[in-house]
Structure formats: C-alpha cells, structure tokens
Amino acid sequence: MTTTLDPTAPPLLRAADLHLHFGGLAALWGVSFDIYPGEILALIGPNGAGKTSALNCLNGFYRPQRGHIYFAKRDLTRLPTHQIPHLGIARTFQNIALYTGMTTLDNLMAARHIHMKQSMLTSALYFGPAHREEIAHRRVVEEIIDFLEMEHIRKVTVGALPYGLRKRVELGRALALEPKLLLLDEPMAGMNVEEKEDMARFILDIHERRGMTILLVEHDMGLVMDIAHRIMVMDFGVKIAEGTPDEIKNDPKVIQAYLGQESR
Amino acid sequence: MDTLDTIPKWLQHTAQRYGTKHIAMRKKHLGIWRSFTWAESFQRVKHLALGLMSLGLERGDKVCIIGDNDPEYFWAQLAIQAAGGVAVGIFTDSAPNEIQYIVHHSDSVMVFAKDQEQCDKLLQIRSQIPAVRGVIYWEEKGLWNYQDPWLSSFAEVVALGRDLDQGEPTRFDQRLAQGRADDLAIFCYTSGTTGLPKGAMISHQNLINGTLLYNEVDRRRDTDEYLSFLPPAWITENVLGLSVHIINGMIVNFPEEPETVQENLREIAPCALLFSSRLWESLVSMVQARIADTSWLNRLLYRLFMPVGYRVADLRFGQGRVPLWWRFLYWLGDLAIFAPLRDKLGLIRVQSAYSAGAALSPDVVRFFRAIGVNIKNLFGSTEAIIHTLHVGSDIKFETVGVPPPGMQIRIAEDGEILVKGPTVFQGYYKNPEATAKALEDGWFHTGDAGYLREDGHLIYLDRVKDLLELATGDKFSPQYIEGRLKFSPYVKDAMAIGGHERAYVTAIINIDFANVGHWAEKQRLAYTTFVDLSQRPEVYDLIRQDVQQVNQTLPPPARVRRFVLLHKEFDPDEGDLTRTRKLRRGVLEERYRALVEAMYNGQSEVCVSAPVKYRDGRTGTIETAVRVCSLEE
Secondary structure, eight states: OOOOTTTTTTTTTEEEEEEEETTTEEEOOOOOOOOTTTTTEEOSSSSSSHHHHHHHHHHTSOOOOOEEEETEEEOOOOOOGGGGHTTTEEOOOOOOOOOOTTTTHEEEEHHHHGGOOOHHHHHHTOOOOHHHHHHHHHHHHHHHHHTTTTTTTTBGGGGSSSSHHHHHHHHHHHHTOOEEEEEETTTTTTTTTTHHHHHHHHHHHHHHHHHHHEEEEEEEEEHHHHSSEEEEEEEEEEEEEEEEEHHHTTTTHHHHHHOOOOOO | OOOOOSHHHHEEEEEEEEHSSSSEEEETTTTTEOOOOOOHHHHHHHHHHHHHHHHOOTTTEEEEEEEOSSSSHHHHHHHHTTTOOOEEETTTTOHHHHHHHHHHHEEEEEEEEHHHHHHEEEHTTTTTTTOOOEEEEEOTTTTTOOOOEEEEEHHHHHHHHHHHHOOOOTHHHHHTTTTTSEHHHHHHEEEOOOSSSSEEEEEHHHHHHHHHHHHHOOOOTOOEEOOOOOOOTSSHHHIIIIIHHHHHHEEEEESSSSSHHHHHHHHOOOEEEEEEHHHHHHHHHHHHHHHHSHHHHHHHHHHHHHHHHHHHHHHHHHHHHOOOOHHHHHHIIIIIIIIIHHHHTTTTTTSSEEEEEEEEOHHHHHHHTTTOOOEEEEEETTTTTEEEEETTOOOOOTTTOOOOOTEEEOOTTEEEEEEEEETOOOOTOOOOHHHHHEEEETTTEEEEEEEEEETTTTTEEEEEGGGGEEEEEEOHHHHHHHHHHHTTTEEEEEEEEOOOOSSSSSEEEOHHHHHHHHHHHTOOOOOSHHHHHHHHHHHHHHHHHHHHHHTSSSOGGGSEEEEEEEEOOOOGTTTTTTOOBOOOOHHHHHTHHHHHHHHHTOOOOOOOOEEEEOTTEEEEEEEEEEEEEOOOO
C-alpha cells in the first residue's frame, strides 16, 4: 500500500489532555493524541472505553470539561457543532443518521449546502449562477455515487434501503462535504463479511484517491489490523497504547484489556 | 471500396455515411446519457486496432474479452476484428478456472478485462496462461496502484495506436482490406451442461447473413433505440445488438451499471428487445405485486380496465375484429392503465418484444397482449444464430415461429430439429469430433426435438435426449405434455407416461383444488373432499377439454389417450416430488402402478387404497375408486 504519510509533518489534528465527565462518570480521562495528515488512524477498545466520546468531542457533539482540540492549528474546542464541517471535518455515525424520507441523491446534495454560495432566494429561482452552481454540485455528488457504486440506489428513498447500503450512503454524505479529516464511527458494525470487505475497499480507495485523513473507530480487529497505519487503544476513558498494528498486536496491556487478566 | 464482407468494413462504411451527424452509441455516466457519434466511435476503434497491431496482433490471432455491456466492449471487439483477429467473449461471472480454460483453449494472445475484479482473476491464473502477452482494462477504478507491466489501460493502447496512425496513415486501411468474408469473427463458448465448453467458430459472413436475415423479417432503422443488456459474450447480443448496430445504424445505449438495467430500460424505451421467458414471467408477478401496493385509485383503474384489455386481446387474436365500442373502452384503458404500465416497464416504444428460452405460459402472453405488448418467440442457437421466429402479426404463442427466408428446417427420423442456412457456424474450435457430430452436409443438428406444423410453424418439444419412446417406435416428450397441461389453471401437476412396452401415452393428473373448487361452486356442484371433487364426472369433463387442447398441438402418436385424476395431490412429504417440486418418475410409477396398468388394460375404474402420511407424523390409508378417462381418436 502506498501512503502519503510524512512523520515529520505537523499533525492535522491534536487533542491535548481531554477530560469528559457525565456527572460522576469519567468518559475521557486525560486523553491526548495526534492525527497526522494522510494517515488512517484506528481507535479501538472494549465497549464503554470512550471511543465514541472521543469522536464526539472532535466534531463538537460533546464539549470536554478540560483540554483542547486543535485542527490545522486552530482551536476548535469551543466552536459550535455546525461550524465544524466548514473547517473540514466530517463524520458518520454508529447508528446511521440520514434523512430517511429522502433519496440517496438528495441526502448527498443536502450535504453540499456548506459549499453553496447562493442565497436561498436565488437558489429557489434557480436562474443563472444558482443553476450553474447546482450543476457543479451535482457533478461532485455523481462522482461520489460512481465512486461508492450507488448508481442503482440513486433515486431510492433511504428508508427503503437495507442496512449495509444505508451505511454506504452515510459514508457518501460525509464525502460530499469534501472534508480534510473523515471520522468513521464503526462503519462496518452489523455487516456481513462481504459488506465488510466492500466497505474496507471503499475506505482504502477514499484514502488513496482522495487523500483524506481518516480516524476509524472499529470493533473488527482483523480489518483494523489490515487497513490502519496506526492504532490507538483505549480502556475506561484512558489511552492505554498507541502504535503500528504489529506493536499493538503484541502489547500486553492491549491483550489484557481485551482478554482480561492472565490467570497465573 | 471493395465489397462489404466483414463487420469492420461495414463499420467503416456506416461511419462514413453518418459521420458526426448521427449518434452511434450512448452510455450513462455520472447520471447523464453521454453520446458518441459514428465518427467518434470509428476513430476509437481505428486507434485501438492500431494499438493492438503495434502490440503485435497478427491476422488470425485470438483475443478474449471479459466485461459488461459498455461501449469499450463493442470497440474492443470491433478493433480486434479490424486488426484481423478473432474476439472470444467470456461471461463476467466466470470463475478463474473457467476463464483459464477458455483463454488457454482459444490460444488467445491478449485479454480485454473490464475492471479490477476481472484483472484480479487473470492475475490469479497468470502462470497457467503463458501465451497471454498482456491484459487491457477499461475501468481504472481500484487499479490505480497496480504497477504490473502485464496490465495496461485502454487509453494507453489507444495512444499507441494514435502514434502508429501518424507514422503510417495507411496501415489501418491495409489491414482492414485484408479481411475476408470467411474469416472467423467471434468464438462463442457454449455453456456445456455435459463436459467441457466448446468454442463455436462464427465467421463474418455468418454474422452479416444473420443480420440480413433478421432485416428481411424485422428491419431496425437508424433512428431505432436499443439497450444493450444481454451478455455480450452471447451470440444473441452479437447479432441483435452489435451487428444490427453496425449494419443498420441502430443506436445502441449502454446501461449505467448491470444493476440499473430496469431503470435504464424505462429511460431509453427501446424499439426492440429480447427477454428470457422467465424474465417476462417475473415482470407479470412484479406488476401484480406493485399494483397491490399502489394507491386505491390505481388499483381501481387496474381492476376496471384489465378485463377490457383481456377481452380486446382475445377478440383481436380470435376473430381479428374488435367492435367499435370495445375499441373505445380499450382507448380509455390505454390512457388510464396500459400506457403507464408499458412506460414503467420500458415497453412504451417496443415494436419487437422477443422471448427466448422455455415456452411462455398463455397467461403471461395474454397479460402482455392486454396491455398492448405482443410478445414474439425467437428460437435460435449459438451455432446457427436464428432458427425460427414469429414474423409480423403471424404470432402463435404455442409455436416458436417460422424460419426466416433463407433458413431451412428439417425434422430428422428421431425427431431432432435440423437447420441449414447461411448462418450455420464453421465448427467447433480444435474439436473435429464434435464438429462432425453437429454438422452433416451443412445441416446443423440442434439436439432439440420438435415438429413442423402444416402452417409452417415449428413446435419445440424438448431436448432429444429427454424424449421417451413408445412401443410403436414413436417418440414423445413427457415434459412438454406436462408443461402444457400445467398451463391450465385447473391442473396443478401432471405426469405423462409411456415407454418401450406401452403403445400410447397416458397421464396422471392432479387437479388444482383451489381453482377447481372455485369453479365447482360457480357451477353449483356440491363436493366434500379432495377425493370426492377429483372423481366428479363434471370435473373429468372439465379436465378432458384441457387435455384435448394440448392434444391438438401434438402429432397423433404423441397424444394423451387416457388419463386419471388422482385422488390426492402429489406430495413432497411422501416422496412423490422433490422439494423443488420436480416429479420423481420412478417412485410415482411404482406407487401408482395399479392406476397405470388400468390405463393400459382397458379397465374403467380402479379401487385404490393409498397410504397417506399426515404432517403431524401420523399415517393412515384412504380407499376410493378412481375413474379412467379415455379420449376419442
């Protein structure tokens, strides 16, 4: 696999000392990590380890009580959620969040609104520049449909699609934002082997062709080991290990977190 | 310009005629139908052919193509032929070992493979196909990081050809002019149900003659639209699609993806198409299921006007005259239901809707006639392209039509259909034994059984090897009789019986309890159980009409002379049928031996006691008298 990874480059995103509490429960406890441009970083850990909480902090869903998040040198810790995509961070959700009454095409077009410059009025009149803008965005969306092989469901309402395809539509919508950093929350959860392989191929293609930096939360260890450049392991709100797939495979702390205390 | 005796020469001719003024092809890409003029299409073929020549392709070389219906597939095939080569189509779902067999057996020196999936298969078998110098792909997706020099892209080969064209501008025309009518154009590997696939060699003359024959009976014009969705490795797409496109200038559209064919059909609304009979049948069930889900208004209109459609279709095909009042009602029905339905199915512009494969049931034929689509049968083979088809309005759904002018049909002693004509193939590649068996004095032995009726129509029965012989030496097809009997709504299952020691054909018939019961209620006929209903004389009369109708389509020795209505249904739980409802002939003949014997020794009634196994596991016996019904000669 070719990677555009450059170890000397400054990180694209830096999370420093994140603390997140829900009442007395610590979801994140001093978590720090860097994401480098062009890498696929996987975030793994047992249930309740704080993986999704970390992701939610990155795109402003949760606000950490302590710590900072810098994206392309900008502090986004206190930014409102809806501004995050404008900076170039897009995500998918563990429990798919799409407009189920709309078609695949419309879901993807809706994601393009952050790139649209025309006012609501001119767009409604659909004349001149607004017309041209719509065509340009449609092209971007059609390229994503082609890329993710969704031609046959272009005009199907999302509510009528099977689970595996909805996941794909959600990935397509995140791509339609043309982000610099793509956050994927368990993109392969609940899929069969074939669907998982398709999704893994799409993730690799996205990384390869679109040069996107990807943070991936995933349970399937085999797939993570195959596609991630680096892996970060969490347990009980704390980062317990970080490294290449080979390093992680042999890390005693990781083995313990996944398999429990070794009996002596 | 010398004679138009090869497909690429025809291409050059047609491209010169239409130039940039006419659209040759369209392909849906990124949601938009993009068109290619004849000049563009020809230019692509020319450069690709020159590219292949600069890669060392010689006249007579074989090149495999494995891919979906795309302009690139057609261009690749035409370019191979323009360079004097033979195109060998491979079905896209072939496994690597099947691909290996065909590539190796055909002695191919290059392979066109559509995408990553096909390239991966070829890379996997690379060491077993050493003669292949390179693989050319046309969809780059996923192949961006393959650095193997064995693989090259379509664009790279076209660029090679463009360079060669600049250096030697006459090279293409020279190679094109070397083409001869009896040069081989394509190999079609037949999906051998027994043994290894055989490569049928089809010459340019075969393809051109096939198209000209088809033109005689059903000419496509240069304004006609066509959607290419049949597998391009199949002979049918090569003639009805590619050759008609090249010779008549018919516009060919390519679906966006194999999954979008149904949607693209509606957008293009082709003038001619061919579906397998199974696909026609599934379309009817699809319409019925969708109607059940639609708005109350649509359901109402459907219920209101479908009987009108059926009535008018029956009148039109019965007497040929439809009273004015019914024509008016049909016009209303067309506005309300029939035209929208045809539009949804992509059949709004269809002039020639063909069906190939197994016989269509009359219900399906009537349904489509009711909504204004007249399905014609087409019977052909890889080896002889077209045998027979329905021509014009001479459509009889029980036949496979008449041979087009120039084709001859003969029935051999053993009932086999033999075909002779200008489309009969050149033999199987590297297989003289199979060729000698299949070709005798220009007659192609189809392996299919059938007979010619007095009106010139051919009836297709079955594969010759599935026929049974009677004591008289006559042959008959049990499956044909059973299939036709089952077309009746009152017959659920049937088994036709014959054999060396028996003089005539008999049948055991299962009534369809629901439909016959419904009919009995309408006739105010009282009955208690299945056993009772099945032995009613009125029911025997009802079924006798169906049997007589089937008999009329059969030659006298093969007609059903006696039948019984079984007192119970064939049941997979008792081993009568397999789980997929196929007859277990041996088991059935043994179990109902008394009935079978009664039909041959002239008894009029048999007392039977049959063991029954209930679904809860209990067993019991029923006793009843079963009547034997004889039919007059």
